[in-house]
Amino acid sequence: MSATWKKCSGLLLMMALMAGCGQSPTATTASKESPSPRDAVSPAEPTGGEVGQPTPLPTASIGSAVALNAPPDTEPExxxxxxxxxWLIREIQRIRxxxxxxMDPTDGGEDGGEEAPQVVPTKSPAVEERLAQIRSLRRERNLEVVKLATGALxxxxxxPxxxxxxxxxxxxxxDAHLQLALQGDEESIAALYEAAEAFQAKKPGTAVAAEAQxxxxxxxxxxxxxxxxxxPKWLQEFARHAQxxxxxxxxxxxxxxxxxLAAGRSCELHGxxxxxxxxxxxxxxxxxxxxQASQAAGVMRRLKLTGQKLQLAGPTLDGNYLSVDDFPGKSLIIVFWSSHxxxxxxxxxxxxxxxxxxKKYAQVLSVNLDSEESEVDAFLERTRLTWPVIFHVEQDKRSWNAPLAVHYGINTVPTIWITDPNGVxxxxxxxxxTLEAKLRDVLIKHRAATTAKSAE
Structure with missing residues (x-):
C-alpha cells in the first residue's frame, strides 16, 4: 500500500500543477525572533574553531496552512x-x-509531541528495541499522512x-515525504526532487514552489x-539547493x-x-x-589567495607599523590568533x-583578534612569544572586527597561511x-626554482 500511495501522491502533485490552485505568492517564513546571520557568525570573543557552525534549518512551512486553526478569540468552527x-487535514493534525x-524501556507510558527523543544515554538491547519501535511507528504515521494528504489534494x-x-x-x-526520506526511503527522496522541479516549472514564484525547494x-x-x-555528495546537494x-x-x-552562508562554510570546511x-x-x-555580502567578499578574497601576492599590513603592539614587505627573501607564516x-x-x-x-628561512607574522590589549600582553609574557603582532588601538577594530580579519573573511581561529620567499x-x-612539512615543501620548491633560473 505504501508504494501505491507514494506513487499516487506524485501523480496528484502533477495534477495540482496543471490546475489553478497554489498560485499565492511566496510567504516569508523566517522567524523574526531568530538571531541574524551576522550575530551567528561574530561572537564577542574568538574562542577557537569555526565561527557560526551551521545550525538546523527552519522546517519548511507556509502561512496559509495555519489558517485552518481558528484563533482563540473566534467562533469555533x-x-x-x-x-x-x-476533515483529512484535521486527521493529519490529529496524527501529528x-x-x-x-524511551524508558521500563516505563509503560508515552512521550508527548510528534517527535520522539533523538538522544538516549545508553544503547541497551531494550533501548534499541524501543527505538526500532518508534522508528516503525513514525514511518507508519508518515505513510498515513501521505495517504490523507493525497486524498485532500x-x-x-x-x-480555487x-x-x-x-x-x-x-x-x-x-513534510511526510521529508520524514520518510530522512529514514532512507528512496521513493520519498525521488518524490521530493520531482515535486520541487514540477512546481518550479509550472508554478514558479508560488508558496508551494518555495516550500518544495x-x-x-x-x-x-x-x-x-x-x-x-x-x-560528501550531500554537502554538494546542500550547496546546490541553497543556491x-x-x-x-x-x-x-x-x-x-x-x-x-551555512552551505558555503560547510563546503569550505570539507575542502x-x-x-x-x-x-x-x-x-x-x-x-x-x-x-552578508561584505562577509562573502572577504571569504572569496581568502579562498582565492593561493598563488597571489599577499597584501597584509597593520599597526603593532609597540606602536610601529608592520607589513609583509618588511621581510624580503623569507617565507612568511601568517597566524590569526586569539588568547581565548x-x-x-x-x-x-x-x-x-x-x-x-x-627562523633562518621563515618569519612568523601574526594578527591578534583579542578585544583587550592587556590580555594580549599577558599571553605574550606567559608564553614568551616574540612574534610581531598586528593589533589596533581602536576598540572597534579589534576581535572579529579587526580590519585584516574582515578583509579576508576570517572565521576560524587559528588560521595559518604560508607564503614563499617572494611573498606569494x-x-x-x-x-x-602540517606546518613543518608544508613549510619545508615551499622552501624546497623555491630553492629548486631559484637554482633552475640561475642555470638558464
Missing amino acids: AEPTEGTPE LLPFPS AQTAKD AKDVVFHAAVHHLL LTLVNLSHANALRYAKSE LFASRFPEEQEQALPLL LLDEAISCFGLIQAKFPDSP ASPFVEQVETLQAVAEKY VADTDVTAE
Missing part, C-alpha cells in the same frame, strides 16, 4: 464532514499530535475556493550533517542568506572550495546590499618550535601539525 478535504512510546487540485486546504495538503505531503534544502542539510565525511532556493526566491532573503565559492559568490550577486581560542593555545607550542627551527601565498590550509 463546525466539525468538518468525514471524507472532506478539511499523537504521542510516542516512552485529489479533492482540491481543481477548486479550496486554495488554503490545497496549500495545507501540499505542506503535509512534503526549501524541503529539499532541509533534506540535503540534514544528510550533510549526518554523512558529510562518508558521503537554487536563493536564485528562485530572492525575495526570501531572510532565509536565503543564512542558507548560503569543497568550488561549491563554497559558488555560494559566497551568489550572496554577492543576489544580495549585494546585505551585510583553545585550539590556538593547544597548538602554540608546536608553532613556536617550528618557527624557531626555521603558497598554502592557506595549514595546521600546527
